Amino acid sequence: MTEGPPKAVVRPAPVPATWQAAPRLRRLATIGVAVFLLAVLTRHADLLLLGAPALAALAAARRGSRPETLDGAVTATPVRCFEGEEVEIVATVAAPVDEVTFRIETAPAVTLIAGPVTQVAVAGQPASARWVLQPHAWGRHHLCTVTARCTDGMGQASLTLQPERVEVFPHPPPARASLLPSDLLRRIGEHTATVSGAGIEFFGIRGYQPGDRLRDLNWAVTSRLGQPHVNQRAALRAADLVIMIDAFSDVGPPGDTSLDLAVRGAAGLATAYLRTGDRVGVVVLGGVLRWLAPSPGNRQFFKIVEMAFGVRFASEATPDLDRVPKTALPPRALVVLFSPLLDPRALNAVTDLRQRGVALVIVDVLTREPPAEPRLPFSQLAVRLWRLDRDALRASLTGLGVPVLSWDSGTGLEGAQAPLRGRRIRAVR
Amino acid sequence: MSEGQVSTRDTRTPRLGDVIIRLVAGCLGAGMILLPAVHLTGRSRILVPVGLVLVVVSLAGPVARWRIVGTLAAATAVTEAAVTRPDLAVLAWEGLLILGYLLLVDAPRGMPGARTAHWLWRQLPLAVWGVVTAAIVLVVLAIRVPVSAWLLVAGAGAAVAAVIIALPRRPPQPREPR
Numbered sequence: 001m002t003e004g005p006p007k008a009v010v011r012p013a014p015v016p017a018t019w020q021a022a023p024r025l026r027r028l029a030t031i032g033v034a035v036f037l038l039a040v041l042t043r044h045a046d047l048l049l050l051g052a053p054a055l056a057a058l059a060a061a062r063r064g065s066r067p068e069t070l071d072g073a074v075t076a077t078p079v080r081c082f083e084g085e086e087v088e089i090v091a092t093v094a095a096p097v098d099e100v101t102f103r104i105e106t107a108p109a110v111t112l113i114a115g116p117v118t119q120v121a122v123a124g125q126p127a128s129a130r131w132v133l134q135p136h137a138w139g140r141h142h143l144c145t146v147t148a149r150c151t152d153g154m155g156q157a158s159l160t161l162q163p164e165r166v167e168v169f170p171h172p173p174p175a176r177a178s179l180l181p182s183d184l185l186r187r188i189g190e191h192t193a194t195v196s197g198a199g200i201e202f203f204g205i206r207g208y209q210p211g212d213r214l215r216d217l218n219w220a221v222t223s224r225l226g227q228p229h230v231n232q233r234a235a236l237r238a239a240d241l242v243i244m245i246d247a248f249s250d251v252g253p254p255g256d257t258s259l260d261l262a263v264r265g266a267a268g269l270a271t272a273y274l275r276t277g278d279r280v281g282v283v284v285l286g287g288v289l290r291w292l293a294p295s296p297g298n299r300q301f302f303k304i305v306e307m308a309f310g311v312r313f314a315s316e317a318t319p320d321l322d323r324v325p326k327t328a329l330p331p332r333a334l335v336v337l338f339s340p341l342l343d344p345r346a347l348n349a350v351t352d353l354r355q356r357g358v359a360l361v362i363v364d365v366l367t368r369e370p371p372a373e374p375r376l377p378f379s380q381l382a383v384r385l386w387r388l389d390r391d392a393l394r395a396s397l398t399g400l401g402v403p404v405l406s407w408d409s410g411t412g413l414e415g416a417q418a419p420l421r422g423r424r425i426r427a428v429r
Numbered sequence: 430m431s432e433g434q435v436s437t438r439d440t441r442t443p444r445l446g447d448v449i450i451r452l453v454a455g456c457l458g459a460g461m462i463l464l465p466a467v468h469l470t471g472r473s474r475i476l477v478p479v480g481l482v483l484v485v486v487s488l489a490g491p492v493a494r495w496r497i498v499g500t501l502a503a504a505t506a507v508t509e510a511a512v513t514r515p516d517l518a519v520l521a522w523e524g525l526l527i528l529g530y531l532l533l534v535d536a537p538r539g540m541p542g543a544r545t546a547h548w549l550w551r552q553l554p555l556a557v558w559g560v561v562t563a564a565i566v567l568v569v570l571a572i573r574v575p576v577s578a579w580l581l582v583a584g585a586g587a588a589v590a591a592v593i594i595a596l597p598r599r600p601p602q603p604r605e606p607r
Contacts, residue, residue, distance in 0.1 A: 024532075027534075033588065035507055042511065047520065053524045057555040060554060
């Protein structure tokens with residue numbers, strides 16, 4: 001992002017407070033009353049000495065002002081960041097109380113990296129606490145919940161505060177714009193086409209024709225054959241990439257689910273292709289079918305990511321790719337589908353794409369097997385069968401001419417792309 | 430969904446002020462358990478290890494957040510004193526140890542040094558009031574009076590007054606329209 005990190009400005013807002021007896025009051029009162037009863041029941045006034053100090057402390061405690069509302073706020077800065085970046089959380093309570101104890105509870109897949117979980121502010125000092133969090137899961141979510149326990153005299157009130165939602169963009173893994181359809185666009189770009197043109201890569205040698213530049217003469221061939229020959233160079237063309245995200249299935253631990261991985265992969269590929277001047281679009285399968293027509297430029301990256309924020313939406317609807325307009329799924333585009341290949345609706349979409357005749361690559365984002373339960377007798381066997389079934393599915397897709405790449409979250413996309421390096425993806429019907 | 434994680438930097442390092450407060454509270458707690466223990470006999474000696482365990486558990490460990498543990502430790506000390514019936518001076522010391530323990534066991538955790546000192550300073554008036562009251566009650570009890578029932582009545586009145594003064598009053602809730 002070229003702009004500086006946006007600052008969250010949140011003024012403390014009045015929150016209704018319900019005052020209750022503080023634990024200290026309960027303790028002192030319990031001991032005082034117990035001692036008094038003991039003294040009465042045993043008829044030994046001496047025992048009053050045990051509880052008298054506690055009762056005196058109870059009586060001497062300041063009653064406090066106990067306002068009906070407490071001004072509290074929590075801010076998160078910045079409100080937009082990438083996964084793994086640091087977000088500062090500052091909680092403030094502006095109320096005339098004796099003591100404020102702040103306690104933070106982080107959301108799933110968020111790490112507290114600086115600041116004690118519990119922080120205390122005593123009267124006479126600004127009641128604020130600061131933490132630094134590190135989100136590990138993309139999305140638009142609350143990173144934490146802060147509980148502020150205000151103690152005034154022997155009364156206590158609790159406030160539950162939440163900062164505004166933070167937009168956490170997926171961290172794009174390293175990727176290269178090396179997956180290309182066999183038929184590139186007629187637009188000038190950075191990819192070497194399979195036709196001659198005005199690029200820089202060597203394409204071939206042919207006989208000299210009037211109009212050819214003299215500096216293209218291949219002197220070695222010309223002198224050997226006795227006829228003038230010139231070098232030809234490959235044309236440089238642009239490509240259209242459409243990234244499809246299968247949001248039907250979402251399996252795995254928070255922050256590392258198959259959908260997390262799919263969106264990260266999509267961000268990585270989009271970054272790589274947009275960097276080379278290509279147009280990138282996105283189609284989200286699952287929930288409500290949504291799409292974004294291919295477009296170049298850095299803005300497109302953020303558009304894609306913001307669209308991905310809404311993919312976690314459970315739905316039983318089957319996507320109808322016919323609804324996707326031609327501008328969103330251009331004929332010569334390369335389609336990369338990130339999918340765990342678990343839901344039959346995603347496989348139906350693959351069939352649909354094949355019928356449309358688009359160049360398709362599937363990136364399998366399922367990195368975990370179903371856990372085998374050692375106590376169950378056929379558990380291991382079931383996992384083996386599941387593994388064989390997946391192998392068969394991948395083999396059948398490959399047999400149909402749809403390459404299936406495996407990608408693990410621990411590595412960049414470059415490694416997953418390696419099997420298709422130098423190959424052009426053909427459209428298969 | 431799993432819980433968030435806590436790691437690195439200064440999140441797990443116990444602060445010095447925190448440690449000191451826990452140590453002092455532990456000493457006070459051990460003192461209130463051990464002071465009447467010398468007079469314990471027979472099965473009542475079981476109260477000593479029970480009380481010490483409760484004191485330790487109330488200050489450290491996962492159960493420390495259960496506030497009843499500290500109350501139970503103080504109640505154990507009261508029971509010991511009721512069983513042994515030591516001298517008035519010992520009872521007065523015992524009461525002050527119980528008060529000190531109850532004040533410190535509530536200390537919020539994770540305070541830096543300056544805030545710890547500030548927090549302790551704010552507890553001083555309560556401790557002073559406890560000492561003064563213990564001294565007054567000690568003097569009153571040391572002087573033999575023929576009728577002790579009045580003393581009990583006075584004590585009961587003081588307790589009721591203390592509760593009335595200290596207990597917070599909940600503001601009246603507006604009735605919701607039907």
